[in-house]
Amino acid sequence: MTAVLEADALVAVDLDRTLIYSAGSAGDPAGLPPLRVVEHYDGAPLSRVTHSAWALLGQLMDRALVVPVTTRTEAQYRRVGLPAVPRYALCANGGALLVDGVRDPGWDGWAADVVARSAPLPEVLRLLTAVDGEPWVKTVRSAEDLFVYLVARSRAAVPARWLADLTTATADAGWTVSLQGRKVYAVPAGLTKAGALLRLRDQVADGAGSPVRLLCAGDSLLDAPMLAAADAAIRPAHGELHEQGWSAAGVEVTAASGVRAGEEILRWLLAEAG
Numbered sequence: 478m479t480a481v482l483e484a485d486a487l488v489a490v491d492l493d494r495t496l497i498y499s500a501g502s503a504g505d506p507a508g509l510p511p512l513r514v515v516e517h518y519d520g521a522p523l524s525r526v527t528h529s530a531w532a533l534l535g536q537l538m539d540r541a542l543v544v545p546v547t548t549r550t551e552a553q554y555r556r557v558g559l560p561a562v563p564r565y566a567l568c569a570n571g572g573a574l575l576v577d578g579v580r581d582p583g584w585d586g587w588a589a590d591v592v593a594r595s596a597p598l599p600e601v602l603r604l605l606t607a608v609d610g611e612p613w614v615k616t617v618r619s620a621e622d623l624f625v626y627l628v629a630r631s632r633a634a635v636p637a638r639w640l641a642d643l644t645t646a647t648a649d650a651g652w653t654v655s656l657q658g659r660k661v662y663a664v665p666a667g668l669t670k671a672g673a674l675l676r677l678r679d680q681v682a683d684g685a686g687s688p689v690r691l692l693c694a695g696d697s698l699l700d701a702p703m704l705a706a707a708d709a710a711i712r713p714a715h716g717e718l719h720e721q722g723w724s725a726a727g728v729e730v731t732a733a734s735g736v737r738a739g740e741e742i743l744r745w746l747l748a749e750a751g
Contacts, residue, residue, distance in 0.1 A: 486541045486750045489674050491695035496739050497524040504735025516557045533743035535560035541750040546670045550620050571673025572623040595665035596650035624664040632659045655698040671702035694742045704728050711745050713738035
């Protein structure tokens, strides 16, 4: 991979509930401005941003090296329309790197080595499939043989005792659990957005020949290490981290929540990127 930096900052942004929002996570429809649809699934609108956020994201992509960093698989990521194709995108919680929209096979090899350090995926998958068929479970899936996740009928339907037991069992296996919306993710502890992002930053810095300022935005437990590792970061006033009251030095919190927080995040990133 040839690393290229044409800006002074690398801006790493989570997608779901940070930049883009489902109808259920956007906020009270009665108080929202018109929204732009940026993703369709099965022919129906799925994710949205404000029109101002769309314009701000375009400006940010012109000014800085914007890197989407998402737990989405490559296929799920490709459903999202952005103002331009990012030079780099990290999918599958950092397990897949796209360079100008093309998957980097060398990165796949690195990710496979990282995953191999934790308990085998089938062992953890069995913990989730054990409840497949329960009324509250919609589906259980493996994502690119890197991690596994369960989709519940609703967030409220996820049994607290089951989630606590799963967290303990997966920790013993060297995996991490995160509840995001109605999805429960189990990810090898070594496969982190932060680890992948810092690896990418080092490669970009080598190509640039100078230090690279890292700005980050995210809302979930899986985003926390990259927010803490950033030179400056921001999280929305909603989501998993907000519910847990998570904070760290250098991490700002938006005043707004829902889709308006996405717009606020982009304004903040633009100001920080200079």
